[in-house]
Amino acid sequence: MGHYAPRGAVGSSTSKIDEVRERFARSGFHTWIGMRLERVEPGEVDVALDVEPHHLNLVGLLHGGLIATLADTATGLAYRTVLEPGTRHVTTHLSVTFLSPGRADTVTARGKVVKSGGRFGYAEADVVGPEGELLARATATFAVSPERAGQ
Amino acid sequence: MGHYAPRGAVGSSTSKIDEVRERFARSGFHTWIGMRLERVEPGEVDVALDVEPHHLNLVGLLHGGLIATLADTATGLAYRTVLEPGTRHVTTHLSVTFLSPGRADTVTARGKVVKSGGRFGYAEADVVGPEGELLARATATFAVSPERAGQ
């Protein structure tokens, strides 16, 4: 599948990337979960989680809800880097296929934008362990709309 | 859509329900997230979350990852109540459609089994606010297999 080719100028990409970093840093949710922002490029964002005991289910595997949370975050932030000025996005559909038991100490979701548009967008994520082993694959669709004041 | 009609005897349903309650109570993950087990019936489980500031995203709405986590938990536990003896299940696919902004103080995921079988199962969840307003709809598929020793 083709890599996302950003249409914006370098300057606007840079400011979008800075904005993603700044928003991540002040998110109480991300801090509480324990996520780290690993990489931000135009159309691509990686977020990682160092797995701790409270992240596990009763059979000792990373809870599927956290795999979904990582995928949701990585795809949503990846899409934020490609938003046209004056627009905003909300995730409308998230789909996660669980492929291998979540046994890794560190888990990374690699979000990548596949399609952006004025009304609709689409991104995907690989959720992988430390050696790149595939734990889950996810897809996300977005509704894009004009930004309203105050948001 | 038809309601799930459990095939097992009353006795086994009761023990399955007790098992779900017992497992939920000793789950460090559920405690950490802040989920409550609201209702357990054969084929149906409701879990609720009292929304706190660290559950919110930067625009003040319940994070989509938590909506997915609630749906994953409600469907997975609902399926556990209908497992045939000697079998276990893992979620293979979770799909969530976000329908309304998560503005509620308390959010409940109502999981319900639609189809159970020896190899494959399927459940759905409504994620609703305090007045029953629909925030999200979710589907989950399960792979069912013989229980192995030690699990």
Next chain:
Amino acid sequence: MGHYAPRGAVGSSTSKIDEVRERFARSGFHTWIGMRLERVEPGEVDVALDVEPHHLNLVGLLHGGLIATLADTATGLAYRTVLEPGTRHVTTHLSVTFLSPGRADTVTARGKVVKSGGRFGYAEADVVGPEGELLARATATFAVSPERAGQ
């Protein structure tokens, strides 16, 4: 889950229903597949297929692609009945879970709108056999936009 409550006046609902019937009648695709329009109500459309040998896969079951086609058609037409004047919709995501082998002589997809809006909509479908037995469950999301001249 709540039933869709149409907001439009009776008059506009009637004309939308007539429009769905008229469009279905002149669709060469629907004729070629062999679909019948069974029922049109505000927010709900049923389409049926009398299964013929060329609809079957090599093990004698209704091909999954046709189950997806029925679900896509029923949800898309159901959404058409609730479109606000001056808007149009396209399906952005279709998800089908296959629950039972497609052994029925006649298969019906019952589409129902769950959520409509100015930019985003959501519908579901049951795909059932003659006795109402559930063969598949489907979900569809829509992007809604202003109607352009000529469409």
Next chain:
Amino acid sequence: MGHYAPRGAVGSSTSKIDEVRERFARSGFHTWIGMRLERVEPGEVDVALDVEPHHLNLVGLLHGGLIATLADTATGLAYRTVLEPGTRHVTTHLSVTFLSPGRADTVTARGKVVKSGGRFGYAEADVVGPEGELLARATATFAVSPERAGQ
């Protein structure tokens, strides 16, 4: 995402590929739809459709149900090439995201296995136009079980 690495011997891959070709050739469904089998490799199958007027919806685009049918066929056949001897598979979930209007004269679905196993499998498909432009992305999950006599 990693390419599927088949575990079987060359001999068994060859016979699986021949089996896919042979089954496709005698499928009345595929002939009726108008699909061509373009490519069969271990873990990968491409199917193509030359678009004709009866394949179009009322606005002149390839019907979404046919895009789903192509994706269902390409992923299902791709998985067939990697089945362990003595097992069979059924598609349990098909998910299609529609990314661009289906305006192409010829449309190809490129199915690829991502994960195979004794009970569960997963494949994806790109649906593309003649220049490789992406029209849709699809995912499919499979339940795998022992082959029964006569199937």
